[in-house]
Amino acid sequence: MKNHMSRRNFLKGAATGALGMATVGLVGCGTSAVSGSAAGTASLPFEKTISWNAEYDVIVLGLGLAGGAAAMAAADQGAKVLIMEKASKGEDGGNSKYAGQGVLYVKPENRDGAIKYFQTIRGMYNTPGDDILEAFTDMIITNQDWMIKHGANALHFADAIGEFTDIPGYDLMDCWSIDATIHDGKLFNFVRNYGLKSDSIDVWFEVPAQAFIQDPETGIVHGVRTSVNGQEYNIRALNGIVLCTGGFENNIQMIQDYHQLPYAYAKGGLYNTGDGIKMAMDIGADLWHMSNIAGPDLNAIDPTTKRALGYAMMGYHPLLSTAFTCGTASIIVGADGTRFVDEGTIPGHGFIHFHGMKLRMPVSLPAYCVFDSTAINKTIYKVWDNQDKVKDGTIITADTLDELAAKLGLPEGSLSSTVTQYNEFCAKGQDVVFHKKAEYLVPFSGKGPYYGFEVYPTYTNTQGGPRRSAKGEIMNVAGKPIPHLYSAGECGSIWGDIYQGAGNLAECISFGRISGANAAAAKTDNLRESAITGTPVNFNTAAEADHTTAANEFIGTGNGIGGDVTVKMTVNDGKITSIDVLEHSETENIGGAALNKLVEQALTAQGPKIDGVSGATVTSDAFKAALTEAMTKAGI
Incomplete structure (x- = not known):
């Protein structure tokens, strides 16, 4: 199992990216200024004027479904990928882990009808353009197979999920999910765990992106600046950056500015504060449908x-x-x-x-x-x-x-x-x-x-953000792509008016795939050699917890909404005498609060045949699975 990254513990290591990929990417133009350049470097390439602290082929900002899919797609192209996530491990995931986990798809023979449906629910607005709707539709036809290829048990879940039955084409909207179940976090956790286990993908938790590093002459975005424990670091992306930081449900000022509401609150993640949108605005990104919300x-x-x-x-x-x-x-x-x-x-x-x-x-x-x-x-x-x-x-x-x-x-x-x-x-x-x-x-x-x-x-989520092309490029105010910068998910979602349920998760995967692959494509307009002069930083955590146990103690793990739920069970004279929850990342006031009740129920029942806690079904199931595994190890 590879290590994962956190700002609590960091080591110096070899976090350089793989250089020189085979395919040719996209070139655009833009303008911006950047600080942090080294002195006396007027004749050097821009990349040589920055003191880089790490270097990757692709940087993905945000570990939700969109970020995870983008990282997977980039890794498929042979890229060395870094995911930077501002939340701590277990708090990551944005809205993805709270969403229903069902993914919109259409059958290939219904492609044209589905596009017409999407055009209709676009209403009288100009965005997104037909080319974007066509690209999206082509991807949702194949997303399920793509996930299966990567090892997911992606199964058909429901037909005709179109929620606006008065709009022709609603019955063409179908849905798949992991294990044909919903509201259990499985889709997000599959993508998340894929990234955490992949040798081609590094994940840094509690490392928030703060600004893009952009060449003011060419407009190329070469990297990202972050701050960890008060120290600034510059991370270079050789080929591209994918912005997957979600919307702004947790930013009251942006809600007031763009939604004309004095206050509104999130249903899902608590870290969607519009950071990525503001970063894109700082380098001249255009915005679209900022007033649109799922709510x-x-x-x-x-x-x-x-x-x-x-x-x-x-x-x-x-x-x-x-x-x-x-x-x-x-x-x-x-x-x-x-x-x-x-x-x-x-x-x-x-x-x-x-x-x-x-x-x-x-x-x-x-x-x-x-x-x-x-x-x-x-x-x-x-x-x-x-x-x-x-x-x-x-x-x-x-x-x-x-x-x-x-x-x-x-x-x-x-x-x-x-x-x-x-x-x-x-x-x-x-x-x-x-x-x-x-x-x-x-x-x-x-x-x-x-x-x-x-x-x-x-709100379920906001939909507005940086304007996006059919290739996943972030567009500037002049209508041109900002070179090497892409987006996916709810940070500039494609849904400009009426929203079709299961469409945001479908969009996360679709544009994660599109933008991840395009970001990974080798570019021809930048320095192709390493620009690092010192030892790269590597914000690795220590190895995963190795829980020590006595002869009568047994460990079990189940999958919760936020990740693993791990318990230690103590057995004396064939009886379960204690159950300790060693690790969990469940929502404190729901799943976290439920775990204490579940321990009491399990001790009384002497096993996992318990009622569980209403409103915390996934956590209850994870606890039962963990306890079952521990009992199996104990032979009881």
């Missing part, structure tokens, strides 16, 4: 992480929503205490029907979910105990609607008036304002207590 949905958020507590609690969806607002005495109200949305509909990645077109759901802020005592024992979020949330003040309670309105800061009498109108709709079986389905219309009982909690706009 908003209305959710409560975790007060510590500021992440949505689930995908959705409003509207019915068998996989994505708890459907709390369907068939309960519940409404969602805005700043004036009135309803502003059909609580029985889950927006299609943020889009709702609006007078013959699809429009992102408008929101009134602050917003609240209000319900009565008949709904207090219904599941709002799987990670919530509603009574505990009442006790800690997350769910506000009052004896009357007027009192609740006052506690929520809503206008006097607003909730009473809204509920009276809503109850009239329920009595008639028809919501004439927002058209909530009759079967979901349940009247408020008229008896307290009443409850309310704040809900916030939450």
Whole structure:
């Protein structure tokens, strides 16, 4: 097993890239200035004016699905690849590990129909161009086979997943996944582990990219500057760089600037802060559809992480929503205490029907979910105990609607008036304002207590970023490629208007493959020899943990959302006397919190035949698998 990189422990080593590849790449132009040049070097090639600390054929920024696929594709071309990831090991993955893990594909015979479908959901916008849609479609036809070639058990999962059934071609959208399962992190973890185990790919954790190193005369991007423990390092890319740093769901200022919302929060990763977008802007990259988002949905958020507590609690969806607002005495109200949305509909990645077109759901802020005592024992979020949330003040309670309105800061009498109108709709079986389905219309009982909690706009992901070509090149404001710079994934996604589910993961793989291969192609416009004069840095961690065990202790490992879940089981006189979780990278407030409960359950059951923890299914399965492996080793 090869070592992996972290800023906590770093060694000096040989991290030079392989030089001189066979194929010819793309050449463009751009302009920018760069600092950090050595003195007295006016007659030298630009590459010789920089004090380089490491050198690779290809640098990939970001270890999500797009970054992993780009690294795999570049390595396929014979490149020595570096993945730089700003998060710590286990926190990496961006949105990829939280996504559904299903990947959009179309059958070869449906290629032309699929392109027409993508053109239709592009709407009246000019981006992405037809050439990009054609390139994307050609790749999604072959992505599954490509993953199988690399050892993945990629299986057909579902047909006709198009979520906009009124748009011709929706039934051409199919889906595959690893092991034909979803919501388990398997796709991301396969790609991640491929990179971690490959001799052609190095992974540096906790090494954030800070700036591109660009020749101001030619516009060629030659490398990346990073800072580790306060020390700056310059890392050279001989052939190309692929930007896979995701969007900006966790950057409130960018949300305000581009989405015209005072606040919104992520459903997935917490490290998508727009860093890569700003780096590209610094060297003249053009931007596209910055206002487009896969969202908003209305959710409560975790007060510590500021992440949505689930995908959705409003509207019915068998996989994505708890459907709390369907068939309960519940409404969602805005700043004036009135309803502003059909609580029985889950927006299609943020889009709702609006007078013959699809429009992102408008929101009134602050917003609240209000319900009565008949709904207090219904599941709002799987990670919530509603009574505990009442006790800690997350769910506000009052004896009357007027009192609740006052506690929520809503206008006097607003909730009473809204509920009276809503109850009239329920009595008639028809919501004439927002058209909530009759079967979901349940009247408020008229008896307290009443409850309310704040809900916030939450995103699956943002879509905007640097403008991209069909070859994966990042384009400058003059419409020309920035030489040697490419992108993939949600950092400048191709989805310019309506988004088709499973399309972001498909895009991650598709443009990861395109950009990774093009970045790996040998260029003819730069110095082809090594430019390093000293010993290269190599931010390697120590070897993977070697857990020592006594004769009665046994180790087992299972695959969680964030990676391995490793346990140590102690056996005395044929009985399991203790279980210790040695390693895990699960989300602390969900999977991490579940592990303590799982240990208690397993000790009581003396094995993995336990209920698990609701809302932490993947973590529960990983723990059971780890314990099963440990018991097998113990022979019990």
